[in-house]
Amino acid sequence: SQQGEEDPQALSIQEGENATMNCSYKTSINNLQWYRQNSGRGLVHLILIRSNEREKHSGRLRVTLDTSKKSSSLLITASRAADTASYFCATDGRGSNYKLTFGKGTLLTVNP
């Protein structure tokens, strides 16, 4: 079953703009991660945020986590055409921290 739900399902922006994607989940988590997937194939890990963290940065990525609302957001600043991909959030829960539960993803298109 899908735990995370990303929104929007699809997002189209111009190069240079910022992109924000959101993820909601249902049960308690240990960690939340964001992955990128190009062309429906291999997943690339972007960033991990632990349940006791509220914000994390990595390059042009900023992730926030609100455990009270069971939600996270991924912000990509100064987007590039190469950022075009699907983005998924994934959670791992207490007692089964090896089992990642993914949402359906947000398809981001960055137009040159």
Next chain:
Amino acid sequence: GAGVSQTPSNKVTEKGKYVELRCDPISGHTALYWYRQSLGQGPEFLIYFQGTGAADDSGLPNDRFFAVRPEGSVSTLKIQRTERGDSAVYLCASSRQGSYNEQFFGPGTRLTVL
């Protein structure tokens, strides 16, 4: 270093046939995972190996699906009597012992059952 590799990259088969999908994890990674991703969906967990044993196979959809990892490295996902609904991308991932949330994914095998 080399990442996770999966073969074949694409597999087309007929309904009722048997297929095997192979995963070569990153060298030294003791944990290995299989996920299945249907069109328009996120990956869904199938099975987790720690070493040679399947520590959790709760995600396997039914008894037509089976996976092995006899020497604690390469793993094979086996699907018997394939059905059209088995069509999906099958993703393999591996991680270091104790680093379960840092999973490195392979490029996947796209299985099409006609």
